[in-house]
Amino acid sequence: MPSASIPLSELTEHPIVQAPMAGGPSCPELAGSVSEAGGMGFLAAGYKTPEAMYEEIKQLRGQTQRPFGVNLFMPQPDNADSGALERYRAQLAGEATWYEAQLGETDHTTDDAYEAKLAILFDDPVPVVSFTFGCPTRHVLERFTKRGTYTVVTVTSAGEAQTAEFLGADAVCVQGIEAGGHQGTHRDDPQADGxxxxxxxxxxxxxxxxxxxxxxxxxxxxxxxxxxxxxLAAGASAAQLGTAFLVCPESGAELVHKQAMTNPLFARTEFTRAFSGRPARALVNRFLREHGPYAPAAYPQVHHLTAGVRKAAAKAKDPQGMALWAGQGHKLARDLPAAQLMDVLVTELAVARDRVAKQGAPGGSGGGTGGPV
Structure with a gap:
């Protein structure tokens, strides 16, 4: 049974985790390929029904016997400003007309079927479960421990990490500001755009x-x-990569999204609430520029509001109306099968470690300390 004293990398051959990317990219095919190649593949249960999550777990188990993970979104407070949401709906009316789509309803629950998903994972445990947008209670984390499930809490500050440790998480996923997609902050400051x-x-x-x-x-x-x-030299036991795996052929991301990663037309990323109501890093496109400054702090209400428009833009193969989630390193994306990308990353890691070791050895040219990386 995993314990808090071991790093997540000890469950895998290589210290590489494929990030759980909600909305389609982290499908069973991608997660299975990464796990089979010696990394840690992850499914993203966010936005999915409990039944859909369970079906993906079954599919993934059919592709690999190696460890994998499932990511859950924590329930969010229902404190959206209804007036601000209606004003944003009015602003998006032109988008709906242009893409011949319907703007979604915003009266969905804000718990993402959390309890139902927990029940499935308690009843039929998976090797690893991670959490985003908050930290579970001590009781939940203890129940996972009793079932042999390793737990990881996404954090964006030392304070959030201390909370995760106090409540009994096995590890923390430390998310720097460079990361693509949503920032996993435990509390979204309505005054902050990230x-x-x-x-x-x-x-x-x-x-x-x-x-x-x-x-x-x-x-x-x-x-x-x-x-x-x-x-790893800074003290991490493993690295989690999202954008790097998003462009793999096994990824469930839309082709137009994959192509945008290295398209010169999308030269930079920004944080925006435009697509979901929560700060998230995406490639700068027309939708982000036009609506980002006015989007309210209302998650997941804005996500549901814009879902139809985003799907219609993807169907029309128009990246200007899509949420093109991407990390700051998106220009370095490589269109390789997941297993091949894993091989390349592992080789590059070994070369980097060997270079530093040689520089730090007696007679080396670098004058380094010889410390391990």
């Missing part, structure tokens, strides 16, 4: 390592093996 807050990954990993004794999985902008070596 552009001027948060810490870079290396600084954050260092702060968290000095604040807690839990193993750390580092996430945010990682695309190359030498970057993995850097976060």
């Amino acid at each position: 552009t001027g807050s948060g810490l870079g990954l290396l600084t954050l990993v260092t702060q968290v390592k000095e604040a807690v004794r839990l193993p750390v999985v580092a996430a945010g902008g990682l695309m190359r093996g030498k970057q993995i070596a850097a976060v």
Whole structure:
């Protein structure tokens, strides 16, 4: 049975985790390929029904006998400003007309069927479960421990990491501001858009390592093996990559989304509430520019409001109306099968470690300390 004293990397051959990317990319085919290649594949249960989550778990088990993970979204407070939501709905009317789509309803529950998903995972345990947008109760984490499930809580600060440790998580996924998609902050500050807050990954990993004794999985902008070596040298036990795997042929992301990663038309990323109501890093496109400044802090209500437009834009193969989630390293994306990408990353990691070891050895040219990376 896994315990808090072991790093997540000890469950896998290589210290590489495929990030759980909600909305389609993290499908059983991608997660299975990564796990089979010696990494940790992850399914994303966010936005899915409990039944759909269970079906994907069954599919993944049919593809690999190696460890894998499932990510859950924590329930969110229902404190959206109804007036602000209606004003945003009015602003998006032109988008709905253009894409011949319907704007969604915003009266959905904000718990993402959390309790029902927990019940499935307690009844039929998986090797690893991670959490985003908050930390489960001690009772929930203890129940997973009793079932032999390793638990990981996504954190964006040393304080959040301390909470996860206190409540009994096995590890923390430290998410730097470079990461694509949603920032996994435990509380969304309505006054913050994410552009001027948060810490870079290396600084954050260092702060968290000095604040807690839990193993750390580092996430945010990682695309190359030498970057993995850097976060391991900073104290992480594994690295989590999302954008790097999003472009793999096994990924369930839309083809137009994959192509946008290296398209010169999409040169940079920004944090925005435009698509979901929560700060998330995406490639800058027309929708983000036009609606980002006006989107209210209302998650997941804005997600449901814009879902029909985003799906219609994807069907029309128009990246200007889609949520093109991407990390800051998106230009480094490589269109490779997941197993081949794993091989390349592992080779790059070994080369980086060997280079530093040689530089630090007596007679080496680098004058380094010889410390392990």
